[in-house]
Amino acid sequence: MRRIAANYIFPVNKPPLKNGIVEIDHNGAVLNLIDTKGDFTESRNLEFYNGVIVPGFVNTHCHLELSDLKGKLKQGLTHPGFIQEMVKFKKSHTIESTNKTAFLEDDLMKRNGIVAVGDIANTELTIEVKHKSNIYYYTFIEVMGLSNNSEKIIINGLDLLKKYQSNKLSSSIVPHAPFSVSPELFERIKSLAIQTNSIQSIHNQESDSENQMFGSKQGKLVDAFLTLGINLDNWKATGKNSLESVIDFLPNNNTILFVHNLYSSKNEIEKICKTFKNPFFVLCPNSNYFIESKYPDIELFMNYSDKITLGTDSLASNTSLSILDEMKTIKNINSDISFETLLSWATINGAKALKCDNKYGSIEIGKQPGINLISDFDFTKMQITDKSSIKVFA
Ligand SMILES: [Zn+2]
Incomplete structure (x- = not known):
């Protein structure tokens, strides 16, 4: 299992989670989506990335x-x-x-x-x-x-x-x-x-x-x-x-x-x-x-x-x-x-x-939606920039 976190997770079917964590299995199936409310006390095996996580x-x-x-x-x-x-x-x-x-x-x-x-x-x-x-x-x-x-x-x-x-x-x-x-x-x-x-x-x-x-x-x-x-x-x-x-x-x-x-x-x-x-x-x-x-x-x-x-x-x-x-x-x-x-x-x-x-289409438990990180995100405007790029996790 991987535990991936970023500044925001956009599940799409619900509002974005600040400092959210998504847990996925080796096939990319979503096991859990955690709203940390900004508090990472549960940071075991956590991979944190700058940017936003979105579905494929x-x-x-x-x-x-x-x-x-x-x-x-x-x-x-x-x-x-x-x-x-x-x-x-x-x-x-x-x-x-x-x-x-x-x-x-x-x-x-x-x-x-x-x-x-x-x-x-x-x-x-x-x-x-x-x-x-x-x-x-x-x-x-x-x-x-x-x-x-x-x-x-x-x-x-x-x-x-x-x-x-x-x-x-x-x-x-x-x-x-x-x-x-x-x-x-x-x-x-x-x-x-x-x-x-x-x-x-x-x-x-x-x-x-x-x-x-x-x-x-x-x-x-x-x-x-x-x-x-x-x-x-x-x-x-x-x-x-x-x-x-x-x-x-x-x-x-x-x-x-x-x-x-x-x-x-x-x-x-x-x-x-x-x-x-x-x-x-x-x-x-x-x-x-x-x-x-x-x-x-x-x-x-x-x-x-x-x-x-x-x-x-x-x-x-x-x-x-x-x-x-x-x-x-x-x-x-x-x-x-x-x-x-x-x-x-x-x-x-x-x-x-x-x-x-x-x-x-959305990051929901049970789906295997693809997990992308968008980096170079503008957090002031909450928008992508011309420099934004993708890293694919699953
Ligand atoms: Zn055509």
Whole structure:
């Protein structure tokens, strides 16, 4: 057993404990959480650290299979330009390069204090690394297609799903984005999701040209598709924004992760909360800035703070897979936000979104949540600093 103490412990499910002690077994399971009230009379075998102790982080949006694209794409391409470049680079993927970088980044995520990941996959390339990893992965098998071959796309998706599930990896079939999935394909994904009550995820309003495409079948995204040779003859604009155009294609009772929401309005965010039983908003500020040179408007989401989770997106559009780095960015663009709020987005909310909060998300007896120390913490403001770093205990 280890007895670890720090200036504060943030269990997340209850207020922080000053000079608290957490006792864990050799597997990192929490045996006891002690409120010393600042008095360390019981200091036997105690390890004390300067900083704050928090549960392991949950990264709810990642594309591990794109790890070998780190540093390959230029910043500020805007989303349509990014998609065009991605199509080019994806062709240069090899099993060897993907595998090598995915193993490396999985290990880096662990060292960045991440214990659970919602990861998008288009291929089987990450099965091996996920199977061997200590991180809990929930894999979203992403399908897309605008032509009339939705049956074939679903069959291929189900084949891939079977491969993940036969390796005991939790996974489900999900739509890529409003603009890349035909109505027929959306219907097929929806009925599968309802049958299995699976967790769903969709990239939502990552660029303004997505709304333009649905509004008038014009704009940079349409141009990008035509340049890539994607046939849009059968695709019809709806005259509405993208979210409104596809909202009926999404299952109301499933847990759904709406990713990015960079161009979502206050009304659209409210509409999501009214329409769906268990929605979550995944914010990926560093990726958004990399691609669109814009940050999400955090204020718009604050009424739904218990629905906000954090994601890194892929290394094609980020320089690190670190939830702490996303927290630093949010703290810098929204100085009013409290550390406790930010921490709940980085831990328990993500664990609930991936339905793994029985084990992760908070430091509670019986859970095995991962134990991180954040050092270089500002105790005057009770907030992380740009210098804050992570030490992983379990
Ligand atoms: Zn993504």
